[in-house]
Amino acid sequence: MDLDQDLDGLDRDALLAEAKRLRAGIRAHRDSTGHDLCWHHPALWGLLPEPIAPEVAVPPWPVFLRGCVRYREALERELPAAPAHDREYEERDRQGP
Structure with missing residues (x-):
């Protein structure tokens, strides 16, 4: 089964629009910070x-x-200079892609 067959019939403009939509979703996830790093990401998967x-x-x-x-320890190793986000989690702070 080809999971990407929906792309086969798209013209150049539609493919560019799809690439931009996917990049926007990836960037939103990549740019997550603070408590959003530890969250269920259905908006990303929904792309x-x-x-x-x-x-x-x-x-x-x-x-x-x-x-x-272990995830936090990995962040400490891989991003040791990352600034601290010393705030308690609050539902209203939640942001998604």
């Missing part, structure tokens, strides 16, 4: 033509939290 599977498996809390700690 794909196939529907998002509703069955998202989540680990139990202790396993999930260990994964969050």
Whole structure:
């Protein structure tokens, strides 16, 4: 099954528009900062033509939290000069692509 067959019939202008739409979504995700780094991203996945599977498996809390700690440790190694975002999470702060 070709997941990208929807692109086959598009002309140049439509392909450019699609590339720009996808780049905008990728940039929005890339430019996430603060608490948005640790979030479920259905808007990003929604850029794909196939529907998002509703069955998202989540680990139990202790396993999930260990994964969050490992992710934060990786950020510390890979982006050691990143400025601190020392704010508590609030729902109204949530932004998406």
